[in-house]
Amino acid sequence: MPVPNLDFDLSEDERQIKDVAHRFAVEVLRPAGQALDKLTPDEVIAPDSIFWDVFNQYQRLGFNDMDAEMDPVAVARLRCIISEELGWGDSGLAVALSTAGMPALLATMVANTELMERFPANDLGCWAITEPNHGSDMIDFNNRELVAGSEHSKPNCIARGEGDEFVISGQKSAWVSNGPIARSAALYCATETADGLRGGGIFLVPLDLEGITRGQPLKKIGQRALSQGEIFFDQVRIPASNMICGPNDYGLFTDMTLCMANGGMGMIFVGTARAAFDLALEYARERVQGGVPIIQHQSVKARLFTMYRKVEAARALSRRVSLYNAASEMPALEAAIAAKITSTQTAFDVASDALQIFGGAGTSQEYPIEKIFRDARVSMVEDGCNEVLALVGTDRLA
Numbered sequence: 001m002p003v004p005n006l007d008f009d010l011s012e013d014e015r016q017i018k019d020v021a022h023r024f025a026v027e028v029l030r031p032a033g034q035a036l037d038k039l040t041p042d043e044v045i046a047p048d049s050i051f052w053d054v055f056n057q058y059q060r061l062g063f064n065d066m067d068a069e070m071d072p073v074a075v076a077r078l079r080c081i082i083s084e085e086l087g088w089g090d091s092g093l094a095v096a097l098s099t100a101g102m103p104a105l106l107a108t109m110v111a112n113t114e115l116m117e118r119f120p121a122n123d124l125g126c127w128a129i130t131e132p133n134h135g136s137d138m139i140d141f142n143n144r145e146l147v148a149g150s151e152h153s154k155p156n157c158i159a160r161g162e163g164d165e166f167v168i169s170g171q172k173s174a175w176v177s178n179g180p181i182a183r184s185a186a187l188y189c190a191t192e193t194a195d196g197l198r199g200g201g202i203f204l205v206p207l208d209l210e211g212i213t214r215g216q217p218l219k220k221i222g223q224r225a226l227s228q229g230e231i232f233f234d235q236v237r238i239p240a241s242n243m244i245c246g247p248n249d250y251g252l253f254t255d256m257t258l259c260m261a262n263g264g265m266g267m268i269f270v271g272t273a274r275a276a277f278d279l280a281l282e283y284a285r286e287r288v289q290g291g292v293p294i295i296q297h298q299s300v301k302a303r304l305f306t307m308y309r310k311v312e313a314a315r316a317l318s319r320r321v322s323l324y325n326a327a328s329e330m331p332a333l334e335a336a337i338a339a340k341i342t343s344t345q346t347a348f349d350v351a352s353d354a355l356q357i358f359g360g361a362g363t364s365q366e367y368p369i370e371k372i373f374r375d376a377r378v379s380m381v382e383d384g385c386n387e388v389l390a391l392v393g394t395d396r397l398a
């Protein structure tokens, strides 16, 4: 018996887009993600890697390029549907593909047509915010969680205003998604403007400029299709017009970025949780022990139902938050954080339960569950450790 689809109110267009996204997840993302998982980080991004084929196919679907003229709530509905399917296919690739549109998204947010042309939605971008000495510190950008009496150490990356240019020096952390391969960056870093203002700033930076180098792609436990690595800046000059915002608006823009990033993670990892549930359900119907399919054993039944209700609950929250934030002038960061934490924790819990239902087979690389489990584990640190995000969220409620 199929699991009921509770999306009773999808329009015909939404249903068709869901079908396209699901087909892409089944035929392209899932097999490519499994193949890339077995490669070294260098092989994942080598010129002949299947990653590039996935990226090109995704760009042809136009999923990163539908915001400009549509109603924001209609866009948010589509994003929920698409992101869940991408996360169902492969979470590492889902993050790589979604993050690619980050510079274009910022240019669109400030309605800067020149930047929109120079940083188009089909580019391969990244979000460079965290630094070797500032991981959680950058996520807690308003310094709400500083320990009393302490202060942050010196920034690892700084942009200094010089006339009508900024000169960027320093580096971003090894965790920048798409860092080794991105052609452009949405760079969030310490800033001194030409007129003496100090604080944070956001810049769009082409990554082929003189003075930019990359670190080795990171070797990691999960989401291995997502290439991550450092970006180094040695006296890199960009025009001042590449600035999205300076110190005065940094808090506001970073709040909004974190809303988008956490909202996106919420949607993607509902898909990852659903993938683990689907696989466990299928396996439980087929695997016979004690003379019957294991789904007939009471403890397996109870476990499966817990997984089912957690996936539905995470989706309900994640969609509710996305639609609210799309409809509101000032999105609710605490709600986006709640969605991110709920979905990623759900993906991890459901993947862990799925692995248990698979028994010994769950621990084997011959089956897809151990990979989903590793992918989900990473998500609880990605875009902010869940416990730090919870502190930031609570400060908004206090």
Ligand SMILES: Cc1cc2nc3c(=O)[nH]c(=O)nc-3n(C[C@H](O)[C@H](O)[C@H](O)COP(=O)(O)OP(=O)(O)OC[C@H]3O[C@@H](n4cnc5c(N)ncnc54)[C@H](O)[C@@H]3O)c2cc1C
Residues within 6 Å of the ligand: 099, 126, 127, 128, 129, 130, 131, 132, 134, 135, 136, 137, 139, 140, 145, 146, 172, 173, 175, 176, 177, 178, 223, 228, 378, 379, 381, 382, 383, 384, 385, 386, 387, 388, 391
């Ligand atoms: C898969 C993945 C993708 C990522 N993508 C990007 C990206 O695209 N761009 C980018 O710039 N970065 C990216 N990151 C980096 C990510 O945002 C950071 O890893 C995360 O914010 C944590 O920072 P950290 O690793 O330096 O850990 P730390 O900040 O050193 O934290 C270590 C531990 O200390 C705890 N801790 C730290 N500070 C506090 C505090 N104030 N109060 C309480 N507890 C605290 C944390 O909860 C954690 O358990 C990514 C990371 C991963 C894993």
